[in-house]
Amino acid sequence: MSARPATGPLLDVERLGVDYGRVRALRQVSLTLEEGEMALLLGTNGAGKSSFVEALAGLVPVSGGRVHLRGADITSVPAHRRVRRGVSLVPEGRGTLPGLTVAENLDLGWRAVGGRSRGDFRQERERILRLFPALEKRVDSDCSTLSGGEMQMLAIGRALLARPSLLLLDEPSLGLAPKAIVAVHEALRTLSEEGLTMILVEQKALTIDWTPHLTCVLRHGEIIMQARDRRPTSEQLAELYLGRPSKGTT
Amino acid sequence: MIRRTIGIRDASVLGAALVAVIATLLTGSAYWTYALTLIAIYAIAAVGLNVMLGLAGQVSFAQTTFMGIGGYGAARLTATLGWDPWWGLVLPAFGAVAVAVLIGLPLFRLRGHYFAMATFALALGTNSLAVGAVLLTGGSTGIAGVPPLAIAGLSLGTPQGFLIVSWIVLALALAVFFVLSRSHIGRAWRALATSPDVAVSLGVPVLRLKLLALIVAAVMGSVAGSLYAQFSSFVAPDFINLVMIINLFLIVFIGGRGMLSGPVLGAAFVALIPQALSFLGEWQNVVFFVLLLLFMLFLPRGALGFDLSWLRPRPRDSSHPVPERTEAAR
Numbered sequence: 001m002s003a004r005p006a007t008g009p010l011l012d013v014e015r016l017g018v019d020y021g022r023v024r025a026l027r028q029v030s031l032t033l034e035e036g037e038m039a040l041l042l043g044t045n046g047a048g049k050s051s052f053v054e055a056l057a058g059l060v061p062v063s064g065g066r067v068h069l070r071g072a073d074i075t076s077v078p079a080h081r082r083v084r085r086g087v088s089l090v091p092e093g094r095g096t097l098p099g100l101t102v103a104e105n106l107d108l109g110w111r112a113v114g115g116r117s118r119g120d121f122r123q124e125r126e127r128i129l130r131l132f133p134a135l136e137k138r139v140d141s142d143c144s145t146l147s148g149g150e151m152q153m154l155a156i157g158r159a160l161l162a163r164p165s166l167l168l169l170d171e172p173s174l175g176l177a178p179k180a181i182v183a184v185h186e187a188l189r190t191l192s193e194e195g196l197t198m199i200l201v202e203q204k205a206l207t208i209d210w211t212p213h214l215t216c217v218l219r220h221g222e223i224i225m226q227a228r229d230r231r232p233t234s235e236q237l238a239e240l241y242l243g244r245p246s247k248g249t250t
Numbered sequence: 251m252i253r254r255t256i257g258i259r260d261a262s263v264l265g266a267a268l269v270a271v272i273a274t275l276l277t278g279s280a281y282w283t284y285a286l287t288l289i290a291i292y293a294i295a296a297v298g299l300n301v302m303l304g305l306a307g308q309v310s311f312a313q314t315t316f317m318g319i320g321g322y323g324a325a326r327l328t329a330t331l332g333w334d335p336w337w338g339l340v341l342p343a344f345g346a347v348a349v350a351v352l353i354g355l356p357l358f359r360l361r362g363h364y365f366a367m368a369t370f371a372l373a374l375g376t377n378s379l380a381v382g383a384v385l386l387t388g389g390s391t392g393i394a395g396v397p398p399l400a401i402a403g404l405s406l407g408t409p410q411g412f413l414i415v416s417w418i419v420l421a422l423a424l425a426v427f428f429v430l431s432r433s434h435i436g437r438a439w440r441a442l443a444t445s446p447d448v449a450v451s452l453g454v455p456v457l458r459l460k461l462l463a464l465i466v467a468a469v470m471g472s473v474a475g476s477l478y479a480q481f482s483s484f485v486a487p488d489f490i491n492l493v494m495i496i497n498l499f500l501i502v503f504i505g506g507r508g509m510l511s512g513p514v515l516g517a518a519f520v521a522l523i524p525q526a527l528s529f530l531g532e533w534q535n536v537v538f539f540v541l542l543l544l545f546m547l548f549l550p551r552g553a554l555g556f557d558l559s560w561l562r563p564r565p566r567d568s569s570h571p572v573p574e575r576t577e578a579a580r
Contacts, residue, residue: 057451058450059447059450059451079450079451080450080453080454080455080456083451083452083453084453088451088453089451090451091445091447091448091451095444095445095447095448095451097437097440097441097444097448098444099440100437104437107434108434108437108438108441108452108454109452109453111434111437111438112434112438112452112453112454113453158452159451162452162453
């Protein structure tokens, strides 16, 4: 994916805040990711996980703080321009477009970031289909006929066509059968191993069978735990989710 | 697979319309010449609304405003200033585009139903302006003596000539709709209609695309308005009143939102059915609205959006094609 030499963190989030009216969804959240790292963002419903990735993607206005991508301040950059700058979001609920085929959905992801050459598109499409072989036979199918797992693969594939340097995934396992979750996570692991920087939002950490570079737990809009190169145990997570004090960075 | 062909439903409707136009030209029926010209003009305005509503998913009531700009623009330029009627068709469209940009830039930044509400206020305001701005619009009495189009000095003022012109313009509007709906712009509009957040997360410049849809709608609305003024040689506030707004929405919903030939079918329904029910006297409107109600109940996706899949035989063995689902993705 993106393999530029790192001259600083790829993503530097400083004291990010998001308010929905009087509700504070995020409170001064800071996070740093180096090129090629993968962060796993955990938390219960309403913890602020989706608000965090949506704020990074520019979909929700921030009430404070800064977001830097490769040193450049993108806090006020509109959402569609962030995609061109390398920030792609796979939204919760997949966002595949009924009435369009798999190929047309992929084409949309390609064109929206200025892709023009049909030859390049075919090449990129092949790359996506190699990553998600389940989609290969469904290229000409209306995406509304896909299974949940296939839709998720399509949503990720469509985001990858923008050649992101930072991929944000909002609960890609939500509503999927166990087999489909394994297939989606396997693809994400491959992408991470290829060097793509990612932030993966999940509620259930146990479905992921590898250790991300960074694991964060959010509660009430605050990061209450950050762990590098290790995963919190299920007991620790239960403590953190249920609200017993366990603050600190490891 | 990028679909570039016209579906069987669209081809049937457009083929039937072509046959109707040719048959009318051959027979010279005055009633059908009038009715088909009116259908074409309504359909042109509705194709514009179909771009906004059917493709981009934006509810806009501004179509009658654009029709007003076209109608009154054509009337003033030709009947008052004596300009060539073709300028009356083309120049007001630029004015409509300017108005579209002026209203679109601030209003498209609003979320939710505010854009629809603002355009509804604009449509009502335009009608009031047409009544009140007597110097500009002629007030309630309107502007008479709008000359018909002419090619190389040859007037198209005969009903048959105007029928041909209006259907050629409609064919152009449909061609624009067809090309746009099959292009990456059309796919981006569909993304926008499905979910603005999904569209923007794909890198779609949402504001620009909404504005483009409104501009296309404005041009088609203005051209339809100009043609209406030239066809009836007269323009008055009635042609952009609340009834016209409702009619345009009915046309799009009856034909099928986002369907290529939907506006043609919908315009035929709106123009012909009330006439066909005229023998019912004062019950005409009641029966028309009951028909509409039944239509919406049983064909909610429009006449061209009907589902015939229940007619197909159910697959009983593996030799029948069924949607494939891979095990890994279940």
